[in-house]
Amino acid sequence: MVSKNQIKLITSLQQKKYRKQEQLFFAEGVKVVQELLNSNFELQDLFTTKQDFLTVSKNKVHAISEAELKKISALTTPNTCLAVFKIPKAKEMIEKGLIVALDDVRDPGNLGTIIRLCDWFGIETLFCTDESVDIYNPKVVQATMGSISRVNVVYGNLELFLSQTKLPVFGTFMDGKNIYQEKLPKEGVIIMGNEANGISPSVEKLVSERIAIPRFGNLQVTESLNVATATAIILSEFKRS
Amino acid sequence: MVSKNQIKLITSLQQKKYRKQEQLFFAEGVKVVQELLNSNFELQDLFTTKQDFLTVSKNKVHAISEAELKKISALTTPNTCLAVFKIPKAKEMIEKGLIVALDDVRDPGNLGTIIRLCDWFGIETLFCTDESVDIYNPKVVQATMGSISRVNVVYGNLELFLSQTKLPVFGTFMDGKNIYQEKLPKEGVIIMGNEANGISPSVEKLVSERIAIPRFGNLQVTESLNVATATAIILSEFKRS
Structure with a gap:
């Protein structure tokens, strides 16, 4: 009882x-x-x-x-x-390999799906701004389908982290370089932006590599991809090479 | 009022x-x-x-x-x-280019996200089994963010369609060929399975090309990708070449 x-x-x-x-x-x-x-x-x-x-x-x-x-x-x-x-003690951030960093992702389903993707693609560290949705939100825990136990999620100040890191910093923008044609490295930080506003201006300033997922449909439509599906495509592209 | x-x-x-x-x-x-x-x-x-x-x-x-x-x-x-x-009259199925076919996708958010992905990657036709969630479900309409107007969604009997088509039929299975190493064609049917059960046995029999998205994380974990993120990775891979 x-x-x-x-x-x-x-x-x-x-x-x-x-x-x-x-x-x-x-x-x-x-x-x-x-x-x-x-x-x-x-x-x-x-x-x-x-x-x-x-x-x-x-x-x-x-x-x-x-x-x-x-x-x-x-x-x-x-x-x-x-x-x-x-809730376990927050782990130390390990700066190696590929790190995914979320700039204020607010939707629990999106965060859960991204954790699951990190697990699939062997991304050990997921960095979240303090404004991002909490990983221990029941809807996030549910959406991870258990992969929450295999990805190290760290919350903190993204600008501070990016200004100190020696890793290249990737961000997705409409005017970025075609990811299908770039040689993507084994190490780096990949920033994914907020659902409505994308990457914030203060974070954009710290991006060293502007990339883009090309659109194949009607090019006159200014539609964007959902942040979780965009993460799926980008991680697949970084890992496939 | x-x-x-x-x-x-x-x-x-x-x-x-x-x-x-x-x-x-x-x-x-x-x-x-x-x-x-x-x-x-x-x-x-x-x-x-x-x-x-x-x-x-x-x-x-x-x-x-x-x-x-x-x-x-x-x-x-x-x-x-x-x-x-x-509700507009159902359009005729046009058998050319890439066609995505859903084998009983039940979650409205997943169908909406997949329609948005079809729009992004220029997939003109999305085939759904009659048991799949209805595209005019309000949650699906919402999740498509308007791209429902640009993708031709056809409902019908998938086994019947697959047994008649001349296009190669792709299905994702654990034992399939690594999609990163396959030469993927410009035309074909890509089948995505149900959230819980994957591709059904009667549809599996009609698959001519078994493919797989390789896992990079802990290989001992038998975790799968969400159907919408798997669709994102597969469509990106078909279109990038």
């Missing part, structure tokens, strides 16, 4: 303020929870309608009813389990 | 059954509505809290309050306008 205090705590974790205060976050669904259990995340409590998590110490597992799960879930259609984990 | 009957009609259009019965759909937000007005879609009624659609004949424009907009909108935060359009 789940107590009133637990319900209050877990629902409060939908807000960044309380996640920060409690240093806890939660994940839902067998697949995502299992991935986090298999990784270094420290489990606080696991609530499940089916007691089949044998690898978890029994005192942390709480059998609950579907009605109880509904009370703590952030999903419209709750899965069979919800687990509360401790 | 908006009448009770209009509210009833518009909210009913959130369901496929009523869109089919009335042969109408709706779009929201200035950007999407303006794109559809600029294209061949026939406007039935436009409801707006700001009367600035000067290009639209006055008898089709209805000034409404924000409270009224909330009653007809499918969005949690309604934009300033909502327009009802007639």
Whole structure:
């Protein structure tokens, strides 16, 4: 069963303020929870309608009813389990290989998809501005499908980082060089901009390599790609060579 | 103002059954509505809290309050306008160039993103199985950001189409050939599978070219890419050459 205090705590974790205060976050669904259990995340409590998590110490597992799960879930259609984990200490930034840096990406689904892409393409570090959506937002955790455990996500001041790094800094702009024709390096920072405004002017000043994904459709339409699909195309292009 | 009957009609259009019965759909937000007005879609009624659609004949424009907009909108935060359009007659399938075919893609956001990608990469025809989500679903219309007006979306029986086509048929599978090393043609059908189950066995039988997007991260993890980001990478790879 789940107590009133637990319900209050877990629902409060939908807000960044309380996640920060409690240093806890939660994940839902067998697949995502299992991935986090298999990784270094420290489990606080696991609530499940089916007691089949044998690898978890029994005192942390709480059998609950579907009605109880509904009370703590952030999903419209709750899965069979919800687990509360401790937020790990922020890791040190390792400046090597390819780093993806997000300049205020706000949509949880986009951040989750980008983390999944980083995992797929072996990007070890994802840098996010402090204004970007929080990775422990339940919608982000859900969209990562577990890959959140395999990508090191660092929050900080992007201008400060870019002004200190020795790596080349790539940014996508309409007037940039065709990525299909550029020789792309094995190391560098790839900046992806905000959904509505793209890369901010203060960050743009620190970009050393302006690149572009060519459009093949009607060239008179000034349409852009979604930030997650643009990231997919750019990472594929950096890695394929 | 908006009448009770209009509210009833518009909210009913959130369901496929009523869109089919009335042969109408709706779009929201200035950007999407303006794109559809600029294209061949026939406007039935436009409801707006700001009367600035000067290009639209006055008898089709209805000034409404924000409270009224909330009653007809499918969005949690309604934009300033909502327009009802007639569903155009299904166009003939043109078998040339690259065709993307979706084998039961169910998520409206994924279909919307894929339509936007088809528009970006100049794919003229998108084939969807009848079980795929309906393109006139309000969430799909929204996610296309207007590109729905530039891509010809055809629904039908995929097995029937594939068994008749003379084009090579590409499908993505774990054991497929590395797309980065294959010479990809200018013409062909590219099949993208369902979010949970991938390409169905009956469709797989009709695939002539098995391809794969290589994974660069931890190879022991059997994680997959989201269908929309996988489509982005594959279309980029077909078009870049």
